[in-house]
Amino acid sequence: MTNSKVEGVRTGKRWVSIPDGTKVRFRQDGREGIIDGLTELVVDPGRNPDSRTQYRINVGDPDRILAIEDDLMVLTDADGVVLMVKQKGEYRRVVTQQLQAVFAADRFVRAA
Numbered sequence: 001m002t003n004s005k006v007e008g009v010r011t012g013k014r015w016v017s018i019p020d021g022t023k024v025r026f027r028q029d030g031r032e033g034i035i036d037g038l039t040e041l042v043v044d045p046g047r048n049p050d051s052r053t054q055y056r057i058n059v060g061d062p063d064r065i066l067a068i069e070d071d072l073m074v075l076t077d078a079d080g081v082v083l084m085v086k087q088k089g090e091y092r093r094v095v096t097q098q099l100q101a102v103f104a105a106d107r108f109v110r111a112a
Contacts, residue, residue, distance in 0.1 A: 014102070015048065015049040015050050015102070016098055016099065016101070016102045017038065017048075017050075018035050018055065018069060018072070018074065018099065019035065019084070019095055020035050020036060020037055021034060021035060021084045021085040021086060021087060022034065022035045022074060022075075022082060022083070022084050022095070023074075023075040023082075023083040023084065023085070023111065024057065024072040024073060024074055024075060025072070025073045025075055025109060026057075026067065026071060026072065026073075027070075027071055027072065027073055028071065031059055032059075032075065032111075033057040033058050033059040033060075033065065034057065034058045034085055035055055035056070035057060035058075036055075036056045036057065036058040036064060037055075037056045038053040038054070038055060038056065039053060039054055039055075039056055039066060040052050040053050042054050042066070044066065044068075046068040046070075046071075047068060048068050048069050049069070054066040054067060054068055055067050055068070055069065055072070057072075072107075073107055073108070073109045074099060074103070074107060074108050074109070075108075075109060075110070075111040076096070076108050076109065076110055076111065077110070077111065078110060080096070080108065080110075081093055081096050082095050082096045082099060082108075083111055
C-alpha cells in the first residue's frame with residue numbers, strides 16, 4: 001500500500017510527518033504558523049495520510065489551528081532550505097531532503 005496521491009501533491013511512497021517547529025503557510029488564506037505537534041483528537045473529516053492525525057499549527061500564542069498537510073505549504077529560506085524554529089542549518093538541510101522526497105516542488109515556498 002502506498003500513500004501516493006493522484007493529484008500529484010505527494011511524490012513519495014510513504015508518509016513523512018512534517019517535524020515540529022517547521023514554518024508553514026496555509027494554502028487558502030496565506031496565514032503563517034509553526035507546526036506544534038500532531039493530534040489524534042480529530043473532529044474534522046480531513047486527515048493526514050496516516051488516516052489518524054491532523055497538525056496543530058501555532059498561529060500566535062495561544063491560538064492553535066488544526067490542519068491537514070494538504071492545506072499547508074512549507075516555508076523555505078532563499079537557498080530552499082526549510083525554515084524551522086531553534087534548529088541549526090545542518091538539521092534543517094536533512095529535514096529539507098526528507099520532505100523533498102515526499103512532497104512535490106510546488107509545496108515549498110520562499111518566506112517573504
